[in-house]
Amino acid sequence: MTDRDAFVARLGGVFEHSPWVAERAYDRAAATGLTAGTVHSALCQAFRTALPREKMQVLRAHPDLAGKLAIAGKLTADSTAEQASAGLDRLTPEEHERFTALNDTYTKKFGFPFIIAVKGLTKGQILASFQSRIDNSPEEEFETACAQVEKIARLRLQSMIPGDENA
Template sequence: MSDRETFVDRFGGVFEHSPWVAERAYDRAAACGLTAGSVHSALCNAFRAASPAERLAVLKAHPDLAGKLAIAGKLTADSRAEQASAGLDRLSPEEHQRFTALNKAYTKKFGFPFIIAVKGLTKDDIIAAFERRIDNSAEEEFETACAQVEQIARLRLRSMLPGDENA
């Protein structure tokens, strides 16, 4: 396996189901060293340099919060752990119904699932963000969702490359 293949194999899932981000980031990351900060910077630069359609595909690759994939046990390990950390795997039937309604309204308006870096948040924090962000314009929400994807990547990299808290 080449260094590039090893890098993509290791970091290809940092941006949900989008290994092309790691593929495009490899040269820059290899030149800077494999710290969480340098890999994050390289991945985010590749993501931001992508076309709007490519970035939209990354957004669409994210699962709904507490959605069908979570119920079916088909989330990636990272997504499952992230959602569980916010208690989304322990919703009451009423809370689950609220998340389902918010997911549906958000996706209908924006064309991609609601994305938020859930680490350190509670289900109430997430619902409040859902309700606040649903009033954003399409352009504002696309940028907000992209920034959240980058924050999720930062958190994932910190767990993969411990000791680099500056990432």
């Protein structure tokens, strides 16, 4: 296994189900040193320079919040932990119904699931953000979702590469 293969195997899931981001970031990350900050910068550069359709694939790879995959236990380990940290695995029936309705409306409007870095947020904060962002334009929401994907990647990297909390 090459260093590139090991890098992609370890970090290929940082951008949800999108190992191509790590593949494209490897040379830049290896040249600058493998800290959470430098790896995040390299991954984000690879993501930002991707074609719009490639970015859309990354957005569409994310699961719905508190959606069917979560209920069926089919989220990635990272997504499961992130959603549980915000209490999304312990919704009341009414809260679950609200999330389901918002997920459906949002996905129909934008063509990808609602994405937010949930770590450190409460259910109420997530719902408030969901409700405010649903009124964004498609262009504005695409940019917001991409920024959230990058934030999720940073948080994941901080847990994977200790000692670089300011990534």
